[in-house]
Amino acid sequence: GAVVSQHPSWVICKSGTSVKIECRSLDFQATTMFWYRQFPKQSLMLMATSNEGSKATYEQGVEKDKFLINHASLTLSTLTVTSAHPEDSSFYICGRVRNTEAFFGQGTRLTVV
Amino acid sequence: RKEVEQDPGPFNVPEGATVAFNCTYSNSASQSFFWYRQDCRKEPKLLMSVYSSGNEDGRFTAQLNRASQYISLLIRDSKLSDSATYLCVVNAPRAAGNKLTFGGGTRVLVKP
Numbered sequence: 001g002a003v004v005s006q007h008p009s010w011v012i013c014k015s016g017t018s019v020k021i022e023c024r025s026l027d028f029q030a031t032t033m034f035w036y037r038q039f040p041k042q043s044l045m046l047m048a049t050s051n052e053g054s055k056a057t058y059e060q061g062v063e064k065d066k067f068l069i070n071h072a073s074l075t076l077s078t079l080t081v082t083s084a085h086p087e088d089s090s091f092y093i094c095g096r097v098r099n100t101e102a103f104f105g106q107g108t109r110l111t112v113v
Numbered sequence: 114r115k116e117v118e119q120d121p122g123p124f125n126v127p128e129g130a131t132v133a134f135n136c137t138y139s140n141s142a143s144q145s146f147f148w149y150r151q152d153c154r155k156e157p158k159l160l161m162s163v164y165s166s167g168n169e170d171g172r173f174t175a176q177l178n179r180a181s182q183y184i185s186l187l188i189r190d191s192k193l194s195d196s197a198t199y200l201c202v203v204n205a206p207r208a209a210g211n212k213l214t215f216g217g218g219t220r221v222l223v224k225p
Contacts, residue, residue, distance in 0.1 A: 034213060043215050043217035043218055044157070046212065046213070046214065046215075093156055093157075095213070097213065104157055104158075107155070109154070
């Protein structure tokens with residue numbers, strides 16, 4: 001069964017609104033979780049690393065004020081896309097590492113209209 | 114140079130044939146390597162880890178060449194169900210903690 005649960009699996013929102021994506025580690029207390037974004041026909045690009053109890057680490061070029069990450073507990077990390085615009089439409093996936101193996105959520109397909 | 118690079122393909126493979134492709138990485142301090150499979154609009158799923166001595170799992174063989182900084186995946190006796198995008202993933206240390214970097218993926222199409 002899934003060890004990382006991501007919700008929602010898809011969402012359509014109006015431009016200017018905010019969308020929250022949840023990522024839960026079901027079998028393991030994850031102090032670190034990863035957030036990726038994948039545009040059509042492109043690779044998965046790491047956006048940020050969320051750290052339980054401290055600030056997330058953002059990759060270069062990712063706006064931390066736009067993509068808010070909260071890792072308030074050892075089993076839950078959230079990504080909030082604030083003031084979403086059509087160019088934010090993408091496939092967002094969270095993941096975590098255990099014993100050097102990575103496990104991923106089901107992904108969230110965000111469409112901003 | 115990208116951290117992890119793959120030939121995007123597609124590799125059009127007749128059913129039953131063998132296909133192989135590589136993935137190069139730039140960080141010589143990379144510690145662990147994986148092949149993931151991604152089907153359209155789905156999350157990546159682990160296919161196999163790549164060990165220094167090379168390893169095989171059924172019809173799949175993975176190799177690591179540290180000197181030339183690449184890993185490879187070979188699929189024998191290709192099945193239609195092998196059609197997917199194959200992602201190499203490299204785990205490398207950095208000051209902020211390990212980072213998992215994905216290659217762009219190699220698309221494989223197995224045809225009857």
